[in-house]
Amino acid sequence: MTNRTTAVLDAFAEHLRVLELPLPVEGVEIARAETGAARSQLGDHVIPRLKSLDAPLLVVIGGSTGAGKSTLVNALVGHPVTRSGAIRPTTRRPVLLHHPLDEPWFTGTRILPGLARVHAGQRRDPEAPGTGDTTGDIDPATSLELRGEERVPQGLALLDAPDIDSVAVGNRELARQLLRAADLWLFVTTANRYADAVPWDVLRTAAERDVTVDVVMNRIPPREGVSEELAEDLRGMLERNGIDVDRLFLVPETDIDEDGMLPPAVIAELHEHLSTLAADGEARSRIARRTLAGALDGLAGSARTIAEHAVVQDAERQQLREQAIAAFSGARERIDNALGDGSLLRGEVLARWQDVVGTGEFFRGVESLVTRARDRIGQMLSGKPAPAVAAEQALGTGLVHVVIDETARGAELAENAWRSSAAGRHLTEGQDLSRLPDGYSEEVSSAIRAWQGDVLELVRSEGADRRTKARMLSLGVNVVGVALMVVVFASTAFIPTGLEVGAGAATAVVGQKLLETIFGDDAVRRMAAIARERLTSRLDALVAERSGPFLDRLDALGEVGTGELLGADADALTQLARDIREDA
Known part of the structure; x- marks a missing residue:
């Protein structure tokens, strides 16, 4: 990361840190939420990715309640590694799966610094943050479980996120935080839930920020012509909403075994795609830079929105x-x-x-x-x-x-x-x-x-x-x-x-x-x-x-005066995004 890039991001982070929006003027709640999201985006994704463009690609697997995300993750790894079941929410503490040789990229605070690291099988101090975050439905998780898995290809990591429409407010907030940290978002939906409103709101946000998105339509009825019909309808909806999806994977409804595992054949195409992507350094870099530039453009938009509210507060x-x-x-x-x-x-x-x-x-x-x-x-x-x-x-x-x-x-x-x-x-x-x-x-x-x-x-x-x-x-x-x-x-x-x-x-x-x-x-x-x-x-x-x-x-x-500074930050972030696209 160049000195100029460092200066731009450091200045923006500092201006967000000192920003105060204390007065109950119109729109202040939106501005506060935007400020928190921008801070999270900077710390969880933008700054870490700019510092290490060669780090493994982070694939966040997200979607609606009951879409089968955890079952899909288990199938990709080849054995149960994350909880699935009928009681909601099932995914509470997010699980990050990586190749054992990629472990050094994730054990520190390079990404998601606000989440404590817990290794699979590790006994936890009962007083440590996040100890109880797998038993409650109200508070968001405060830890990230790391699992080294040989079946996860080197150069790529999978992060199983909570439901974006979870009944638990904390889980919904965490799901959006994890999605902002993604280089690639693997969105999982089902044949009977793909038109729900909440996922489309999140998908539109991803499109606005130019996040690379792949979609999995799960549990498609195994009747002739249904898969093609649903795929055509979903592609039409994506196009009408201005959402550019790289790949669409169709997974038929299939019986699972006694361990809750899908037959490997039904996710073979997805597994092959991820393996090929992990082996292609140029493709990974292209995706990382595209998502990073989109994130910077999104931060520039956030900076302008926040700046307007800061000016109103000052007035x-x-x-x-x-x-x-x-x-x-x-x-x-x-x-x-x-x-x-x-x-x-x-x-x-x-x-x-x-x-x-x-x-x-x-x-x-x-x-x-x-x-x-x-x-x-x-x-x-x-x-x-x-x-x-x-x-x-x-x-x-x-x-x-x-x-x-x-x-x-x-x-x-x-x-x-x-x-x-x-x-x-x-x-x-x-x-x-x-x-x-x-x-x-x-x-x-x-x-x-x-x-x-x-x-x-x-x-x-x-x-x-x-x-x-x-x-x-x-x-x-x-x-x-x-x-x-x-x-x-x-x-x-x-x-x-x-x-x-x-x-x-x-x-x-x-x-x-x-x-x-x-x-x-x-x-x-x-x-x-x-x-x-x-x-x-x-x-x-x-x-x-x-x-x-x-x-x-x-x-x-x-x-006072932070609004003017944030306006200047927005211009600098836009230019930085342009430079990254040109480099790519």
Whole structure:
């Protein structure tokens, strides 16, 4: 296998491995089944066959319930090697028959790596996988029995598969898995069952993937002209369904002996065909390459189908992400609006601020404003909490309430949006994503207190020179810090120009004039910008945390963009199939 071939198959296998189709969108069950089948096809047949084109040809013998597959296999080998009987299903653990010299090709995991190897007559560990798979009708077998038989010609192996229409779901799935691993499919049917629907569905799938198929019609009534009539009808059905069959073998209804064996003569033609094929290396290679190229074309089709579903999944995930982001972006905007429209500077906050600076004629003079504020502060120090501290606490409490209320509203909007779609309901099932997380209120309070600490530190830093420091200390760091918080809460760009402003704006005017008196216009603008930036950063983090449960559920679904990668894989697989046909 060339480096290019290896790269193509490795890339496809990896993209299938990381693919996630978790959301219940339309068609997802089909896509999941297609993905599982593609993985199985890669591991069971395509990669092993490309690595060893000279390996024995694997002939999988499959067909409907009661078609006589096991009896036919026993006849080809010359003695009973696989179970047959009236109780269904009979074939539960698949049996692989090979020439003893070909054993090394099958003892490892070259093909069907998911099935443990059990040799004929080998005692099994009761705890080993597949120990009970010959006694139950529900679970598929987990092991593959290997039998070396001299009657099986070297260069060819026979695999007796479960019924494709078995009453056991696991057996049906295993039968299709084994058929995907076949180089040549020997399809066995009967004179009275060859028109059944299930076998024809599987045959059409084989035709679509260009699998080489031989057909055995078993148990043909031994009446004159019946064999020819049935053969003509079957060939017509095959042709109408676009199924190209290499050989059609007719086996008459015959009595079996006490060991359940058919007379050798009735399967002589089939036995001769398989022996001739085993001896012809060129013919075996031609069949292996044809089936391999067909399998690659089939995988390319699967890759395109899966890619389409992956793109749909990505689009659904993106829509859910946008809904969550929009809900919390709205919460963030509403918090900013509350900061900028003055609503936080009313009620308790306004009362506490007025305790600090008083009310009245705000524009009588900057210096007298500072003097009055200083006098007012002195009058309030009578054993009660300092007015500036009370104002700071009121500001913080008001902002905490706004953040909690708006993020709760954002979470509720996001969850309602998700519950409007099947995919969103799947992600919210069993979850209360809008519930306030434990400790979130304290976390918000802590973040706001930390920001207020940032503001006080900023004030101290800006008031480092002697003249500024003296003015600041005459009022107190907390008073100046609260003044800066008030300005930030109103708006960093809020500069009123008239007396018609409301209470919130008037409150900001007092704070701004106090700050300008101490630091100057430029410094105030710079300080307000820094304080607002730090507040914005903390608010962004708080809102992002509340959106986390939503976005984390999306992130846990796996990677996105696999659809585009699978589309590229499909083109590469098609080209690889074309190259194999040209080589053949």
